[in-house]
Amino acid sequence: MIRIDIRPVWTFRGEESREFDFVLIALLEGIERTGKLTKAAEHAAISYRHAWNLIEQWQGFFGTSLVVMEKGRGTQLSQLGSDLLWAGLRARERLAPELEGLASEFASTLNKSLRDSTVGLAVQASHDFAIGGLRGLLDGRGISVDIQYRGSFDALASLRRHECDLAGFHFPEGPMGALMARRYAECLPPGEHMLISFATRMQGFIVQSGNPKEIRDIGDIARAGVRFVNRQRGSGTRALLEFLISREAIDRARIRGYDIEETTHAAVAALIAGKQADVGFGVQAAAAQYRLGFVPYCRERYMLACRTEHVGSPAIAALLETLRGPDFAALIASLPGYEAPDPGRVLQTSDVFAALLAEAVE
Incomplete structure (x- = not known):
């Protein structure tokens, strides 16, 4: 291979x-x-x-x-x-996902031409530190993984078009999760897809060490003198942020840097570490990577979606076994803000989204 x-x-x-x-x-x-x-x-x-x-x-x-x-x-x-x-760090974080995706795509094409018999998985997923680590674990099992980082909604759309085997997406726990569940449900018609429990992670405000701008809540990103860096449209993190901004009726024109977009959590953190911004919205692991401050806002569930007929395939079976094993548990333990309470559990899409809507009612 x-x-x-x-x-x-x-x-x-x-x-x-x-x-x-x-x-x-x-x-x-x-x-x-x-x-x-x-x-x-x-x-x-x-x-x-x-x-x-x-x-x-x-x-x-x-x-x-x-x-x-x-x-x-x-x-x-x-x-x-x-x-x-x-x-250099900003260039690395901004370019790495794109270059990794191109490399995987080129390798996949060449291996098909060479009639390589290695079992493979094509993954399109919202950027996530555990997803990146998963590739190495599956490589060790002889499973070739082609990862393309996309926004959550773009990844799910690719799955529906049969352009990938797995789509990674995320949503917050609690009432905000119900709002996003309605949008995700539109992307995953009942019966056609199954969900695989992957991990949970803490999402919040990535800030300068010591939080000199005293960022505590969503309204603080619109204060005078605060420089914000955004995530790209189509990403699950951007969708969550837009929900929060709309809920609080914040004028986007008042957010300095609202139109500055990065495609990964790490790229957001690198920009803040380089003193080019004061705050961004992202996961705790990205803040820890650059020794930045972090103000937690919500816990998210990160899920993998696949087509129902592929659940029993050799590649998915190897994935599920890996997720339930000690090496994946060690990977999760190494990432600040991450937990994996029930990794590798296969769930009906309708059950997951119904539970989210029920949580909102409660």
Whole structure:
């Protein structure tokens, strides 16, 4: 089975041209986290000598310092070093899902041409940290997984068009979940699809460390002086946010940054970590990845949908066994804000949505 890895290339052009070495981003990230070049070299998986040479080479190219070394204070990033780090991280988080999707698509096409007999799953899903980890677990079982990150509604539409085997989507628990259940029910006609319990996760406001803007509730994102970063239209997180904004009758024109959209939770967090925004709406794991603050708002259920006739297929059977196993439990335990109370349980769509509507009535 062929696998493909697609990576971006940066070429800096000035008096001379040079292709950027992305190991430098890992090194700068290590310095920002630890304040020590030795620890940063370990983080980047290179030797101390290689680390120092890499910094000197790029300081020579830019003509100014990337790091500042002071006795008693260790190694700190200069302004240029900090700007370069956050540009690299933002590019990584924004491009990675798209490049991973392209790589999976190309590999799938080539493997079909080569008549590869590996069992595979085509997945279209709302961005989620546990979904990304699931691919590695299934690879270990010999199941090839092609993941395309889409908004929840786009993923479900693709499932109905038979463009994928699984669609990942999410909805909040409680009354807000009932509102979204009505929309999801329109995408999944009764009897044609089944749902697989996957995980729950905490959704809320990703903020700067220490929450200097004192973000507590949805109305705070419209305050003067608060810079917001949004998720893309079609995503489940954006749909939830729109429900909240409409419920509180907030004027969207007052939300500074409302039209700035990112396609993943991690990209939202990277923008906030780079001081380009003050708050975004996303999952706790994304905030933890960048050591940001997090104000919890609601717990969500993340589900997988598949066509009813595929529930007994070898690929789905392997998926269910994996979800019920210890490796998946360990993956969930490693993600802040995640839980998996009943992973791998197969449910009727009508039962899930009816239960959500009943919760709203109660």
